[in-house]
Amino acid sequence: DSGVTQTPKHLITATGQRVTLRCSPRSGDLSVYWYQQSLDQGLQFLIQYYNGEERAKGNILERFSAQQFPDLHSELNLSSLELGDSALYFCASSYGVGNQPQHFGDGTRLSIL
């Protein structure tokens, strides 16, 4: 058990809809990272937050947004969903902002119909 909790585990929705994925980091960790894993593109880094502030941005689409709240949990919002957004979305956490080992959640599997 990594201590990182992601909800929901599975999500099925339709094109054009909006969903919110939630992540609670391991106790004591201040950084949260979001990743997308699709069959055709593999793992991709989306965004990192540290103690409520955005610290690094990867290949995150404009339709996607994220935030980290004062209690350190994070949410990834995906809007105007397209079939290609179907993927596993992982959250990971680490203590600091720099290069540190990350602890991964079990992921949220998003299916767009």
Next chain:
Amino acid sequence: KNEVEQSPQNLTAQEGEFITINCSYSVGISALHWLQQHPGGGIVSLFMLSSGKKKHGRLIATINIQEKHSSLHITASHPRDSAVYICAVRDYGQNFVFGPGTRLSVLP
């Protein structure tokens, strides 16, 4: 050319064999990570390296910054080591770039 490449793509070994998985990258990096993804999909971080060598149990990871190359070694392999092993680098822009993964099957 992908920024992070791994070899081999697939690997089948007999239990007890010594295994090496290679990762080459083309960008400047601040750190390199080795990840293990189990058949069920869960991801575990094995190592984070910025120089030298690290060892944890039967796993050893090395990195050569000048040659832009890292290796993951598994000694005395076991069927429970069967998984996809993924190399990831963090570039100076703080972006993470992932390799395509190496699928390892260890047969009893």
